[in-house]
Amino acid sequence: xxxxxxxxSYRGGTGKSxxxxxxxxxLALYSKSVATIDLDLTSPGLHVIYQVSQSQMNATLNxxxxxxxxLEDTVVDLTNQLGLPRGKLYFLGASMKPEExxxxxxxxxxxxxxxxxxxxxxxxxxxxxxxxxxxxxxxEDTLLAVLSSDISLMLMRMDKQDITGTYVTAQVLxxxxxxxxxxxxxxxxxxxxxxxxxxxxxxxxxxxxxxxxPFYPEILQHRSRGVFVLRHPRHPYSRxxxxxxxxxxxxxxx
Amino acid sequence: MRSKVSKRKHYFxxxxxxxxxxxxxxxxxxxxxxxxxxxxxxxxxSAFEKRLEExxxxxxxxxxRLKKLEDLLD
Numbered sequence: 369x370x371x372x373x374x375x376x377s378y379r380g381g382t383g384k385s386x387x388x389x390x391x392x393x394x395l396a397l398y399s400k401s402v403a404t405i406d407l408d409l410t411s412p413g414l415h416v417i418y419q420v421s422q423s424q425m426n427a428t429l430n431x432x433x434x435x436x437x438x439l440e441d442t443v444v445d446l447t448n449q450l451g452l453p454r455g456k457l458y459f460l461g462a463s464m465k466p467e468e469x470x471x472x473x474x475x476x477x478x479x480x481x482x483x484x485x486x487x488x489x490x491x492x493x494x495x496x497x498x499x500x501x502x503x504x505x506x507x508e509d510t511l512l513a514v515l516s517s518d519i520s521l522m523l524m525r526m527d528k529q530d531i532t533g534t535y536v537t538a539q540v541l542x543x544x545x546x547x548x549x550x551x552x553x554x555x556x557x558x559x560x561x562x563x564x565x566x567x568x569x570x571x572x573x574x575x576x577x578x579x580x581x582p583f584y585p586e587i588l589q590h591r592s593r594g595v596f597v598l599r600h601p602r603h604p605y606s607r608x609x610x611x612x613x614x615x616x617x618x619x620x621x622x
Numbered sequence: 623m624r625s626k627v628s629k630r631k632h633y634f635x636x637x638x639x640x641x642x643x644x645x646x647x648x649x650x651x652x653x654x655x656x657x658x659x660x661x662x663x664x665x666x667x668s669a670f671e672k673r674l675e676e677x678x679x680x681x682x683x684x685x686x687r688l689k690k691l692e693d694l695l696d
């Protein structure tokens with residue numbers, strides 16, 4: 369059965385797209401079939417990490433959402449391009465054209481999109497996981513993605529603004545009875561391995577922490593040039609991402 | 623064994639809003655009706671940060687004691 373995830377953060381720059389891309393690849397390396405959808409529609413960036421050019425996409429997510437293109441024309445199969453030895457990885461990229469972004473922002477999209485695209489990806493590609501990389505913040509479209517997906521993953525940095533915003537987001541989501549999981553990213557290294565950190569964050573947000581990723585300057589230096597876990601499989605960052613993938617496979621069901 | 627995948631092309635129909643559960647409206651309503659108590663949030667986050675700082679301080683203290691012990695043993 370296919371499971372859909374939303375990866376959300378209150379602030380931009382928390383590493384949402386980087387985490388999405390690396391986690392998706394890691395799940396694929398577990399022989400899973402994974403689709404990633406760039407729902408950061410006003411500032412799409414997942415394609416940069418995957419090194420997919422706009423010309424590689426026969427159609428964009430925007431075309432699909434407006435019923436102008438078939439799913440099959442929108443999906444880019446990255447399995448061979450990224451040289452994945454097992455599993456499958458698919459990508460649905462958003463348009464970079466300002467006029468198309470503006471149209472989507474103005475007209476919005478149907479809430480049935482999330483269930484429908486997940487169902488169709490399961491039918492057409494047999495995917496195990498669909499991951500929505502959302503736009504940051506507490507806005508209607510983003511909350512729609514979070515509430516429409518089976519599982520919500522909130523990414524948080526350990527700075528006051530993000531902690532406060534994530535706390536407010538968790539409060540709003542709790543009004544809908546949504547269970548969320550938390551991944552702490554760019555955590556100061558001296559703090560990252562303290563078990564109290566997980567306890568305190570879980571207590572504050574009322575959500576389980578399923579991953580703690582310390583700040584690694586190498587990730588910044590890598591600067592979205594490809595998927596980090598593929599280039600540096602032995603790096604501690606890759607190990608942290610693997611732990612999160614392990615948790616998802618073993619514990620999370622739709 | 624993976625089940626067979628469908629060969630037909632799949633389109634999304636954007637005009638089926640009548641069938642929707644109106645989640646969008648409920649989200650909008652929830653966002654508008656949230657009575658945010660900023661001072662309560664700030665005090666909770668500050669208390670959280672203070673607890674983390676205490677944990678780090680304890681760690682620093684432990685490290686410095688360990689260092690002193692190592693120096694003594696040397």
